Amino acid sequence: MAYEHVTSANDARLAPYARVRDADLAAWPASPAGLFMAESRAVIAAAIDAGVRPRSFLVSESWADDAAPLAAVLQAKWPACPTMRVPDQLFTQVTGYKIVRGPVAAFERPALADPAVLLAGARRVAVLEDVGNYANIGSAFRAAHAFGIDAVLVTPSCHDPLFRRASRASQGTVLQVPWTRIGMQRQWAAEGIPLLHAAGFKVAALALEDRSLALGDPQLAACERLAMVLGTEGAGLFPSTIAASDYTVKIPMTHGVDSLNVAAASAVAFWELRVR
Structure with a gap:
């Protein structure tokens, strides 16, 4: 050399x-x-x-x-x-x-793709809303690559997947899973969820709500096209995102644990809701 x-x-x-x-x-x-x-x-x-x-x-x-x-x-x-x-x-x-x-x-840096282009051939996509921890972003991409997620969409206020801590935590999968930004405003759902619906996707917001479906609910597995929305730790998803989604979904847990961080939750959700 x-x-x-x-x-x-x-x-x-x-x-x-x-x-x-x-x-x-x-x-x-x-x-x-x-x-x-x-x-x-x-x-x-x-x-x-x-x-x-x-x-x-x-x-x-x-x-x-x-x-x-x-x-x-x-x-x-x-x-x-x-x-x-x-x-x-x-x-x-x-x-x-x-x-x-x-x-x-x-x-x-590669130019960002039009979200509609990424959605056109996809069946399972993830949306990362407002996630600010680079290690969690990288881990979510690694899980997406491992479990067959076709694309990742990041909202305007989500941190950048190509920043070095995120790309390093992802083991390079931020360069293997297609991704782009969705929406122009922090409250992205008013613009972004209609775009997902227009592409034929049902939208599942992962959130702790009384009306939440369990992750293994047959309604979710039956979706031909499904977008899974995951939010930042602590604050969770915006109320506007939950209200505009087709489903609210929670991961059933035991021993009094109410939630996982977004890296762990993404891996569980991507595996359970993968295309079979």
Whole structure:
């Protein structure tokens, strides 16, 4: 593997790695949709497999041999992409990472798809409403990939699945499960649920309500197309979302436990309501 050795922190190609916040990467100059940072071999490999265009690849001396096969794949697909190898001390100086566990790479953000396009061929979709914990977002995507969810829709106030903590927790599945934003306002249901209905979906809001169906109710399994809406911990779903949904659904529990966090709840719901 022919790395390019970089020894100066002033090299302009290192700029995206220089302790730049994810939000600032998303608005990176000269990138049509911004950049995102892929940390770990799993996330980088998923981005490469998805055909996402890389801006550059960076690895410390200590991890260069381990990362060489991945860098070779990237370079074979995009020969003009810089694959840079830097001394360990410089890697830490530039990135601020005190513990290094492998390579990082900057990728161009893919343009978001029209939700109607993702819904057209889907049978099971998830909607993440207002979820603010990146690890939970990543875990929900991992469950979606594992249990055959066709697409994930995130509401305007849900945090970004491509931010590094979410993509890392997802093991790269945020680049394997199709996703996009739904709605323009935080109270997205007035716009988003009619869109789901127009695409032929019944909408199931996971919420603790007196009228909630149990997750195993045959009405849910019988739905040809089903959208499962999961909310943030604590506040749960907006009342407007629950009111506009076709079903309110709860996961039956024992021992006085009333709820699971959204990561665990998504895995249970996706498995139970998967296409059989």
